[in-house]
Amino acid sequence: MTNAELLQLVKYYTRNDDGSDLYYDDTEYYIYLNLAQIKVAIELARKDLGYFEEDATINFVDGTQEYALETDILLGKVRGIEWVDSIGNFTKCNEIKKEQRYIRDNAASSNDYSDVKPDFYITGIKIGFSPKPTYARTPAIRYVYLQKPTAITAGSSGDTNELPECLHELIALEAVMRARGIKDDDGSQELVSVINDVRKTAFSALTDRTIANATTIQDGDPESDLGI
Numbered sequence: 001m002t003n004a005e006l007l008q009l010v011k012y013y014t015r016n017d018d019g020s021d022l023y024y025d026d027t028e029y030y031i032y033l034n035l036a037q038i039k040v041a042i043e044l045a046r047k048d049l050g051y052f053e054e055d056a057t058i059n060f061v062d063g064t065q066e067y068a069l070e071t072d073i074l075l076g077k078v079r080g081i082e083w084v085d086s087i088g089n090f091t092k093c094n095e096i097k098k099e100q101r102y103i104r105d106n107a108a109s110s111n112d113y114s115d116v117k118p119d120f121y122i123t124g125i126k127i128g129f130s131p132k133p134t135y136a137r138t139p140a141i142r143y144v145y146l147q148k149p150t151a152i153t154a155g156s157s158g159d160t161n162e163l164p165e166c167l168h169e170l171i172a173l174e175a176v177m178r179a180r181g182i183k184d185d186d187g188s189q190e191l192v193s194v195i196n197d198v199r200k201t202a203f204s205a206l207t208d209r210t211i212a213n214a215t216t217i218q219d220g221d222p223e224s225d226l227g228i
Contacts (some may be wrong), residue, residue, distance in 0.1 A: 004157035006161060006171060009169075010175045010179060014176055026154060032175040037149055037163065041163060047203065051163075059139055060141070070147070074148040077145060080092070081127075081142075084141065085117075094119045096121050149162050169202070174195065
């Protein structure tokens with residue numbers, strides 16, 4: 001479906017008894033569609049990382065310890081953080097707690113660590129390195145993260161939704177549930193039952209693709225979790 005078709009489906013299932021739209025402004029519908037899309041995307045990411053994995057790099061600046069991560073990270077997951085040495089070789093970095101950075105920073109204060117792999121720590125939406133880089137390098141770090149799906153807006157109404165097509169109805173129904181103020185544990189049990197059936201069918205349809213052999217992510221995954 002296109003995003004416009006998703007919007008129309010949500011409007012259809014949430015219209016008032018007289019046939020009028022539940023909301024006068026499409027902005028409300030887009031809010032619920034995007035909340036629903038993120039929920040479905042998270043469900044998909046937990047089954048198959050391949051739909052959302054993107055590469056990113058960080059350039060070291062002399063004297064700068066912390067760097068901003070990408071702003072569109074799904075599930076707060078950053079994976080495969082590697083350091084690039086002076087001849088272009090990649091080595092996986094070790095994660096430390098932020099307070100541990102002082103140990104290596106103090107030890108490195110009088111040394112040239114431009115060819116010593118740094119450790120990393122996550123703080124909020126930033127990543128820090130220890131010892132603090134005392135050199136510039138482009139790129140110095142590469143990592144993999146899960147990228148959020150593009151937001152559904154009026155400007156993207158003509159675009160086909162980027163999640164797998166078998167999940168489009170599920171996105172629409174999840175948005176309907178939010179627009180009508182229904183939670184999983186109350187409200188219209190009939191709608192909840194329909195959504196659960198659609199969810200089961202939709203994710204079963206993906207099995208033939210790659211999920212059977214996909215890289216998956218579980219709660220408590222040892223890779224870095226930003227807690228977003």
